[in-house]
Amino acid sequence: MIPTARPGARRTGTGYAPCHHGEILQGVFLDGEGRRCAGLVTLPLAGPGSRAVFVRRPGTAPDALTVVPADRTKAAHAAVLAVAECAELARLPPCGGVLRLTGDIPVGLGMGSSTSDVIATVRAVADAYGLPGLDAETVARLAVRAELASDPLMWDGRAVLFAQREGRVLEVLGPALPPLVVVGCALGGGTPVDTLALPVREGGDADIREYERLRALLRRAVATGDARLLGEVATASARRGQEVLEHPEFDALTAIARRVGAAGVQIAHSGAVAGVLLDPAAPGLRHRVRRCLRALDAHGIPATRTFTTAPTTKETPHGPAHRGGDRPAGPDTPRRPARLPAL
Secondary structure, three states: OOOOOOOOOOOEEEEEEEEEEEEEEEEEEEOOOOOEEEEEEEEEEEEEEEEEEEEEEOOOOOOOEEEEOOOOHHHHHHHHHHHHHHHHHHOOOOOEEEEEEEEOOOOOOOOOHHHHHHHHHHHHHHHHOOOOOOOHHHHHHHHHHHHOOOOOHHHOOOEEEEEOOOOEEEEEEEOOOOOOEEEEEEOHHHOOOOHHHOOOOOOOHHHHHHHHHHHHHHHHHHHHOOHHHHHHHHHHHHHHHHHHHOOOOHHHHHHHHHHOOOOEEEEOOOOOEEEEEEOOOOOOHHHHHHHHHHHHHHOOOOEEEEEEOOOOOOOEEOOOOOOOOOOOOOOOOOOOOOOOOOO
């Protein structure tokens, strides 16, 4: 439903968008009409995000935009698209303005930093035009136009299979993924990944069958709250992702997960971030987390943060915190064991 503009829409709007911790499942799936399309399910991460402030300048050209920092080209494109859309919806003349972005999402690790910028921008522009409740479908359409492929962050943590190049939901799996405790880490030394340089893997019939099987298992995992089954799906998807990413530490990561009795592992299919997935209902959780952190350190795999997907527990970062300003280009942790969070 398209919101109605508030009378006397203000000139300044704000927007926020979270990030994610890579994918639970990514591949090629069949839509409702049997057509093949790329799709993914991301792992929500509370805490880091992008914040945008947009100040309209009535009377200026719609493309007369000042963006701070100036290198946020995708967000700038999103602002132009959002101004055209929101001005028409609000029945106000389109105009330029000033867009300011702040955030604390590491860049290049596959955590959706650019999508977070874009969504925060669209929401800030909508707010400036008196449309604070712009629906997720509209935000997704604008995001894909701005950056060609988008993460489903506009659905705010809901478990959806999202066609990232088309900006549409292939399936709503449920309100949220099953609760998990995630011991995060960075593969490849945390070196940022050039997503555009990765080869595109076309799925054959056998691939489609396997991805649809994993989709069915994930659907059941969400419906039953089965963390173990979700871990099985995530591990299978991560293993297939190694055909392109080829992380040298991946075998060590899966071995650590088996050794500590984890449900599985997950990775960012377009970055270096990864996680060991633990069932919070399993016995000896604290001990498992400690063992996992020690094992990661022994293998030279830097731990980043340990967090839970349950909405009531705060994430605990390991290492220096990022506070506003321009986001860093690497993982936010030194190569050392991380302390055990309050779970």
